[in-house]
Amino acid sequence: xxxxxLQEIAHSYISDPKDESDYALKRIHxxxxxxGAYALLGPSGCGKTTLLxxxxxxxxxxxxRVFYDGTDVTGLPPxxxxxxxxxxxxxxxDTMSVFNNLAFPLRNRGISESEVKExxxxxxxxxxxxxxxxxxxxxxxxxxxxxxxxxxGLVRSDVAAILFDEPLxxxxxxxxxHLRRKLKEVHEQLNLTLIYVTHDQVEALTFADQVMVMYxxxxxxxxxxxxxxxxxxxxxxxxxxxxxxxxxxxxTLDGDIARVDGAGxxxxxxxxALGHKAQGxxxxxxxxxxxxxxxxxxxxxxxxxxxTVEDQGSFKVLTVNLAGxxxxxxxxxxxxxxxxxxxxxxxxxxxxxxxxxxxxx
Amino acid sequence: xxxxxxxKAWFLVLPVFIIVAFSSIIPLMxxxxxxxxxxxxxxxxxxxxxxxxKEMMASKRLHDALWRQFLFSGLVLLIEMPLGILLAxxxxxxxxxxxxxxxxxxxxxxIPWNTIGTIWIIFTRPDIGLFGAAVxxxxxxxxxxxxxxAWITLMLMEVWHWTPLVALLAYAGLRAIPEAYYQAAKIxxxxxxxxxxxxxxxxxxxxxxxxxxxxxxxxxxxxxxxFVLTGxxxxxxxxxxxxxxxxxALLQFDLGPGGAFSLIYFVIVLLFCYMFYQAxxxxxxxxxx
Numbered sequence: 001x002x003x004x005x006l007q008e009i010a011h012s013y014i015s016d017p018k019d020e021s022d023y024a025l026k027r028i029h030x031x032x033x034x035x036g037a038y039a040l041l042g043p044s045g046c047g048k049t050t051l052l053x054x055x056x057x058x059x060x061x062x063x064x065r066v067f068y069d070g071t072d073v074t075g076l077p078p079x080x081x082x083x084x085x086x087x088x089x090x091x092x093x094d095t096m097s098v099f100n101n102l103a104f105p106l107r108n109r110g111i112s113e114s115e116v117k118e119x120x121x122x123x124x125x126x127x128x129x130x131x132x133x134x135x136x137x138x139x140x141x142x143x144x145x146x147x148x149x150x151x152x153g154l155v156r157s158d159v160a161a162i163l164f165d166e167p168l169x170x171x172x173x174x175x176x177x178h179l180r181r182k183l184k185e186v187h188e189q190l191n192l193t194l195i196y197v198t199h200d201q202v203e204a205l206t207f208a209d210q211v212m213v214m215y216x217x218x219x220x221x222x223x224x225x226x227x228x229x230x231x232x233x234x235x236x237x238x239x240x241x242x243x244x245x246x247x248x249x250x251x252t253l254d255g256d257i258a259r260v261d262g263a264g265x266x267x268x269x270x271x272x273a274l275g276h277k278a279q280g281x282x283x284x285x286x287x288x289x290x291x292x293x294x295x296x297x298x299x300x301x302x303x304x305x306x307x308t309v310e311d312q313g314s315f316k317v318l319t320v321n322l323a324g325x326x327x328x329x330x331x332x333x334x335x336x337x338x339x340x341x342x343x344x345x346x347x348x349x350x351x352x353x354x355x356x357x358x359x360x361x
Numbered sequence: 362x363x364x365x366x367x368x369k370a371w372f373l374v375l376p377v378f379i380i381v382a383f384s385s386i387i388p389l390m391x392x393x394x395x396x397x398x399x400x401x402x403x404x405x406x407x408x409x410x411x412x413x414x415k416e417m418m419a420s421k422r423l424h425d426a427l428w429r430q431f432l433f434s435g436l437v438l439l440i441e442m443p444l445g446i447l448l449a450x451x452x453x454x455x456x457x458x459x460x461x462x463x464x465x466x467x468x469x470x471x472i473p474w475n476t477i478g479t480i481w482i483i484f485t486r487p488d489i490g491l492f493g494a495a496v497x498x499x500x501x502x503x504x505x506x507x508x509x510x511a512w513i514t515l516m517l518m519e520v521w522h523w524t525p526l527v528a529l530l531a532y533a534g535l536r537a538i539p540e541a542y543y544q545a546a547k548i549x550x551x552x553x554x555x556x557x558x559x560x561x562x563x564x565x566x567x568x569x570x571x572x573x574x575x576x577x578x579x580x581x582x583x584x585x586x587x588f589v590l591t592g593x594x595x596x597x598x599x600x601x602x603x604x605x606x607x608x609x610a611l612l613q614f615d616l617g618p619g620g621a622f623s624l625i626y627f628v629i630v631l632l633f634c635y636m637f638y639q640a641x642x643x644x645x646x647x648x649x650x
Binding site for chain 1: 539541542544545547548549550551552555559560563564
């Protein structure tokens with residue numbers, strides 16, 4: 001186990017990158033603490049896998065350095081870095097038994113057969129693979145196969161970290177939940193450093209203590225699930241986390257008041273002051289669950305036209321039109337749904353200001 | 362299950378049936394017809410039952426040709442399979458080298474078979490052939506005079522001609538292995554040999570089975586190249602089954618024994634292909650600890 005540190009990492013798959021868009025990783029400077037459970041969240045193609053491969057050594061970055069516990073490992077291949085990585089699809093050695101599959105990473109490192117046996121049995125027990133140990137790996141179901149892949153990651157007791165690259169993509173939903181819980185248990189039991197790549201926010205938010213959001217080759221925010229939800233520092237985090245995503249409305253500033261097509265929304269004084277100094281396009285951001293909806297005009301509310309109402313079971317999603325902007329509000333069960341006209345109120349503490357896509361604070 | 366009342370759809374199979382009849386069934390039945398009769402001329406025939414079969418099965422010359430054939434096919438498979446895999450492993454994986462090596466390696470496959478025989482006759486001639494003359498500087502080498510030399514020449518020609526097929530198939534199999542397998546092997550600390558043995562070879566099993574069967578069938582049925590190169594000689598040393606068969610059926614015009622021989626030959630090929638296929642399907646599928 002180790003603390004992993006990336007210093008000014010950038011990577012391009014093109015041999016002579018010209019501008020920023022040629023880079024798969026733009027500038028990553030980050031640390032992963034020993035024993036933490038991290039999720040790396042982002043849409044497909046944002047560079048998550050590239051980042052993972054840089055950490056494991058499958059890729060040598062174009063720029064920057066990788067450190068494990070302060071030791072520079074940038075030039076080392078994966079087999080010399082002592083790292084484990086689990087891939088999206090189950091990778092098995094088809095001709096071997098489950099036992100031999102699990103033992104493979106250990107035997108390759110010349111570990112004594114008695115210790116191999118001990119470790120394999122231990123890992124098989126954790127992953128509930130014991131009944132299959134003598135079976136050939138090729139004939140098993142997809143989830144058992146992926147468990148073997150996970151097991152090969154877990155079997156070495158001294159790895160710096162285990163990297164997971166969307167490992168549950170091919171697994172059925174109910175088994176997914178089971179395996180995710182298993183991983184969490186393993187993390188608590190063995191206190192390993194885990195980095196888990198996913199594009200599924202539920203998976204990231206339930207698995208990790210710290211979630212890192214990636215967007216177009218950059219790490220744009222790191223924090224607990226709660227922090228990401230309450231204080232997205234980037235417009236993308238607002239969109240990507242939470243369902244439905246954050247509402248954004250272009251606005252102008254007038255003292256402490258944000259103007260949206262004439263209507264005024266009161267802002268926090270400090271934020272407004274910073275907003276006056278900020279460059280670029282200003283936008284208001286508010287989570288659908290914090291946007292208050294009233295059937296009649298209340299103090300500080302502004303009118304909007306109701307477009308649709310979706311009943312999602314325990315809550316309703318109301319789509320309204322405010323001066324040409326589409327907003328969504330989450331209405332708790334039991335609240336009366338306004339007919340044609342709704343009055344929206346933006347609670348000051350929950351209303352965020354963004355300048356050029358970045359949070360003003 | 363209920364039966365269909367209208368069975369006219371069967372007529373749709375008719376065109377295929379007619380084509381298959383002309384291409385396979387009728388010729389095969391003609392051979393069967395020859396093999397159970399003694400025919401002297403038009404309208405002069407006698408039913409002889411299994412007599413030709415008995416005669417051919419007991420024929421020493423056929424036995425010799427059969428062993429020769431097994432030796433030849435065995436050597437072909439032993440040399441071409443590993444060599445083809447090695448070639449495929451050595452071929453570049455990306456860039457301009459891929460097309461360059463693919464085209465270069467396929468060239469022998471594009472040459473007509475009797476032309477190949479002719480090329481090698483000239484190539485190995487002791488007086489003017491590049492290979493023959495060069496080798497004769499060190500040791501005496503003449504495939505028209507010495508059985509061993511004839512065999513060496515034949516094997517060289519066969520390996521040169523057909524290893525590319527194995528290499529192409531193996532290359533296709535290699536390219537189909539997802540990159541993640543190699544990445545996982547690196548993470549697991551597998552050596553190059555382990556990667557080959559536990560990933561590449563098992564993943565190539567399908568294409569290698571096809572390559573094995575194709576090479577077995579083709580080498581077991583080989584005719585044009587040895588016919589042109591050695592004509593079955595010197596003596597009978599390179600008289601393979603097909604060459605012997607043509608001698609009986611077309612040169613001596615013994616249609617009865619020829620027909621019986623053809624059918625025996627056919628059954629042997631079929632039997633071996635079936636056995637190989639079954640065995641290769643089972644390789645690495647048994648329960649192991």
